[in-house]
Amino acid sequence: MKNKNSIDSLIEYIKNVLSEIPNFKLVQTDPNASKLFNSIVAKYSDIQSFKTLYKMYYIPAANRAIIDTRKELKTSIYKKYIIITDDELKENYYETIRLGYVGLFHKIENFVKEMLVQANLILNIHKEEKDSIENYYKNNYKFTFNNWKEDPIIEKINWISNCEKHYDGFPLKEPNLLNLPKYEKIKKVHEDFYKDIDYVAEIFYKNKLLEIFMLSSFKMIKDYISENTPTDEIKQKSLIFELTVKDYIKSKRI
Template sequence: MKKKKFNQIDYIVENLASSFSKIENFELLQESEEGRKLFDFIVKSIADMESFQSLFLNYYIPASNKSIADSWSQISSSKYKHLLNISKSDLKDNLYETIRLGYVGLFHKYESYLKALVDAVNFLLKELNEISDLLSIEKYCQREYGINIYKSHNHFAITCKVNYISNCIKHYDGLPVKEPIHERFAHFSKDEKIQIERDEFKSDIDRMKGHCELLLSQILAIGFKQFIESEIHGENENARVLKEKYDQILKNFEYTLSDFSNPRNYFTQ
C-alpha cells in the first residue's frame, strides 16, 4: 500500500484546530469574519515560515556545500595546486554568506509577521474596542509600556539576535561591529565577517517560529488585558466583583507580558 504523502498545510491546520478547540466558545469565533481572518493569518504565517526554513536548509545551504566540494575537487586535482595557497575552509565563505543572507530574510519575515499580527488582532477586537472606547494595540503598548510595538525586537532574545546580525550584514559588510555589541558577538573578531554554522541557523529559525507563536498569545493578551481593565474600572459593587473575578487573569497577563514590562538587556555594556 502506497504511503500517503505528508501534507504540511494539513498538519498545521489540524494542530491549530486542536489547540483552538480547547478555547471556550471558539466555534463562535470561527463563525465571525474577524475570527476567520485571524485563523487564516496564523495558517499562512506558519506555512510561510516553514517554507522559508525548507528553502534554506534543503536547497540553498546544500547547494552552497556542493559548490564548495566542487571547487575543492577542482583545486585538489589541478596541476597548478602547488601554486595555490587555498584551504578548504577558505572556500566556506560562500556557505557563510548564504547563511548571513538567511538572517536578513528571517528578520524581514518577522517584521512582516508582526505588522500583520497587530493588524489582525486589531481587526478581531475592532467592535469590542469601539464599544468600550479602547486603544489600538500600538497605542496601548506605547501608553502602558512606553514602547513602539514595531520596534520591540530588542525585548526578545531571538529577535534581538537576528536583528543585530541582519543590521551588521546590511550596514557593516557583515562585520559584528554595530554598537552596542550583542552578547553573542562579544568575543568575535571585529575584523572578520560573522560566521554562523548551519545548525545554529536552524536553531535560530526554530526559536523564531516559537517566538512568533508566543507573540500571538502576547498580542492577544494585550488586547484582552486592556478590555478587562476598562471593565473593572470604578468603585461600584459591580466593579469590585469583576476585580475579584479577573484578578488572577490579570496576574497571568502580567507574567505573559513580562518581556514588555521588564525586558532583559542582550547587549554588552
C-alpha cells in the same frame, strides 16, 4: 505512531489562546476570526517553507559549489600558485546562512506586525473611534511589542541580520553579542540556523501570539468597563487581570 500534523497542533493552540475572548469563534462564523485564523496559518506555513528551502535547496547548493570549486582548484594548471584557505572556500556557504538570518528576522518582524493588525481589527469591532493596542500599552505601560532584546535568541537573530545588512557580515554591530573577532566575517553553521528557525516557529511565534491576544483581551475589558456599567464581579476580575498584565510586563523588563 504517526506524528501529529504540525498545522493541526498549531490550530489547536490558537483556539486555546483565543478562547478567552468573549463571543469569538475562531473559524468560519466570524469574518474577522476567519481572517485572523488564515493569517496565522499562512505565517506558520511560510516559515516552514522557508526552512525547507534552505534545507533542501540553498544549503545543498552552496555545499555543491564548494566541492566543485575544490575540484577546479586541484586540477588547475596554476594550483601551485593558488593559496586559498578552507574558510575562504566556504564563504558562499557562510554568506548563504547570514542572508538566511536576514530573511528570518524579516519574517519575525512581519509576523508581529500582522498579528497586531489582526488584533486591532478585533479590538475595534463596532467602535467609531479606532484604537490600537500598540498605542495603549506604549502610553499606559511603556511597553512595546517589538522589543527584540527581551528574547536573547531573537536579539541574536536581529544582530546577525544587521551585521550582514550593514557591515557586510562582519560582527561590527555593537554590542558584539557573540564576542566574535571583529575582522572575521560571521561563520554560522546550518545546524544552528535550523535550530533558530525552529525556535521562532515553535516557541517565539506562539509566545508572541499569546502575548498579543492576552494584552488585547485586557484592553477590550478596559474598554467595556469604560463604556458600560459593569458588575462588581467584572470589576474584580478586571483588577486581577490587570495585576497579571502588570506582572507580565514587569517580567519583560528584567
